[in-house]
Amino acid sequence: MVYxxxxxxxxxxxDDGPQTLEESxxxxxxxxSQGFNKVVATPHVVEGIYENKKELILEKTRELQESLKxxxxxxxxxxxxxxxxxxxxxxxxxxxxxxxxxxxxxYILLELPHFQPIPLNxxxxxxxxxLKGVRTIIPHPERNISIQADPNILIPLIGQGALIQCTLSSxxxxxxxxxxxxxxxxxxxRMVHLLATDMHNTGGRLKDVVRTMKRAEGLMGxxxxxxxxxxxxxxxxKGRAIETPEPRYYxxxxxxxxxxxxxxxxxxxxxxxxxRGM
Ligand SMILES: [Fe+2]
Numbered sequence: 001m002v003y004x005x006x007x008x009x010x011x012x013x014x015d016d017g018p019q020t021l022e023e024s025x026x027x028x029x030x031x032x033s034q035g036f037n038k039v040v041a042t043p044h045v046v047e048g049i050y051e052n053k054k055e056l057i058l059e060k061t062r063e064l065q066e067s068l069k070x071x072x073x074x075x076x077x078x079x080x081x082x083x084x085x086x087x088x089x090x091x092x093x094x095x096x097x098x099x100x101x102x103x104x105x106x107y108i109l110l111e112l113p114h115f116q117p118i119p120l121n122x123x124x125x126x127x128x129x130x131l132k133g134v135r136t137i138i139p140h141p142e143r144n145i146s147i148q149a150d151p152n153i154l155i156p157l158i159g160q161g162a163l164i165q166c167t168l169s170s171x172x173x174x175x176x177x178x179x180x181x182x183x184x185x186x187x188x189x190r191m192v193h194l195l196a197t198d199m200h201n202t203g204g205r206l207k208d209v210v211r212t213m214k215r216a217e218g219l220m221g222x223x224x225x226x227x228x229x230x231x232x233x234x235x236x237x238k239g240r241a242i243e244t245p246e247p248r249y250y251x252x253x254x255x256x257x258x259x260x261x262x263x264x265x266x267x268x269x270x271x272x273x274x275x276r277g278m
Contacts, residue, residue, distance in 0.1 A: 003229045006042075
């Protein structure tokens with residue numbers, strides 16, 4: 001089975017990923033050994049912290065690809081970025097300064113804050129971007145505290161066209177029990193569309209992919225899980241549309257969760273939206 005990794009910090013010296021080319025090449029060899037033949041390089045873009053410009057990422061991706069060829073490592077690397085959500089996203093988009101997945105202009109990876117609530121205007125932002133022809137991918141929502149408290153927050157966002165990408169190693173418990181439980185809920189309720197490593201180094205996120213996939217397939221079956229790391233990423237690389245299933249509401253077991261879920265369903269604008277393809 002050949003996998004495609006849509007989210008990887010593999011370019012050297014741009015963010016909190018590898019700092020040297022040697023380390024990047026080591027990660028590439030590991031990715032191959034785990035079954036990947038294509039990886040999208042998605043360095044962080046965070047204002048004031050990681051000011052990685054589009055041209056720089058494109059150039060660094062080309063350089064890494066050349067090094068891989070020189071070293072006879074048969075891994076294809078494509079350009080992308082993981083853009084931290086800020087108020088400037090639309091302005092930057094208008095100025096053509098945001099790098100989409102594989103530079104196709106069709107899919108953008110927008111990172112949520114981990115330890116803060118979901119931005120209030122996120123649904124509107126996803127909608128506005130969709131009007132401009134670009135579909136939002138939200139990476140690792142299972143690590144966000146608001147979504148851990150109420151996974152149903154994702155439903156109106158999915159209804160607006162957002163794709164949800166979870167981290168593979170969240171499934172095997174790499175980020176702890178809370179994250180693992182959340183990702184399981186999201187998978188079981190059809191709120192996940194893509195799986196990726198989000199690798200930053202040669203550590204735990206890049207290990208046991210086969211075993212992790214088995215675990216995920218145990219939750220929802222091969223026919224649901226496999227496309228998340230094969231055919232869906234392939235369509236995204238080509239800038240083609242993806243049809244997504246309708247998500248199901250999660251019914252929490254504890255009384256606080258039940259009330260929160262009820263509130264979300266009744267009072268969130270668009271909370272009853274159906275998911276759709278693009
Ligand atoms: Fe990332």
